[in-house]
Amino acid sequence: MTSLHRALAAVALLLAVSAAFVGSSRRTTSGGVDVASLAAQIEHEDDHVTAVELAQWIKDRKPGLRVLDIRADSEFEAFHIPSAERVPLTDIAKMSPRGDETLVLYSEGGAHAAQGWVLLRSLGFTKVYFLRGGLLDWMDDIMSPTLPELSGSAAADSARTAHATLSRYFGGVPRVGEAVSLPAPTSAAQAVARTRRRGC
């Protein structure tokens, strides 16, 4: 060993001992939130699932799927999405990621679940979604969906049948009526009403 080797070893040890005192390599200690990648995910709408998508996942028994209800206990007792488990938002901090799990959060409207989504992503969970529109959308789109009249187009009718089957699987009562797609808002009031329905 030359003196250069000794000097390099001493520098390495010094840096390593300081590292042990510093602890984490992250600048902030409370989980490294990668803001840019989260923003991109939200922009691409990869952060949420719709009620129909979630219903399909539950029906298909998607491997590793866990549906988490973050509402109050009493609300959970009154009604919850089948297979859901109740997890208070405050308990989310205690969860740790498991490689094979896909988590779907839902709340009544969607705001709390979306906030929970950010918390879980900052804890290092990668496969996390929230139910867009929350339980309100589940009620509208699964429990009492309004299906369009038979149109004669094969694709549209098979989608309609699939939606009806999915709804009945969960004990829903599909109704046939006006087109399921909401009319384009013609006035500001309608736009606001539609936003309200989405809940926050």
Add this chain to the structure above:
Amino acid sequence: MTAPFSEFGMLGPRGVLVAGFVIGVAFGACLERAGLGSARKLMGQFNLKDLAVFKVMFSAIVTAMLGLFWLSKLGVLDISRVYLPETFLIPQLVGGAIFGIGFALAGLCPGTSCVAAATGRGDGLAAMIGMLAGVLAMGAALPTFQRFFTSTARGGFTIPSALGVSEGVVVLGIVAIAVAGFAIAPRIERHAARARE
């Protein structure tokens, strides 16, 4: 400027290839300079007569580890954007065993086989061709072994999370092992040389 440059769009796809080429050539040159292009030198690691592989590899590990840790701490590097390979416990143990058998049989590992081939050694060329053939065969067999490959998944599994200690403590532990190894390496080499006489 925040590293990794490729992740933040400071290097285009072509820039990444150029950087990869330059780093690859530097890696090969360092291996050759350390004498690791020779299978004899590598076999010295297995019979403990020449611990050059240990010294080179641990120098690189310690340098990279301290560099990543402190650059991240200083905010020059976003470590969450550095790819962390996922752990698949059993498949990787099996892969490691196959790798080790090949390493001991050929006296070369993938990087050093390329270096040996580049310096005109026949055994290096043979090992490199064998390695590429193995990669191709494995790729072709991928669908057959798909279930095995993805079994016992542990996600992004790291030593700090497994031991429940901070990254800094793991850094200190590994640096301490390396420095202690460097210090006693000459004695081990002398002992092994005498025992074989």
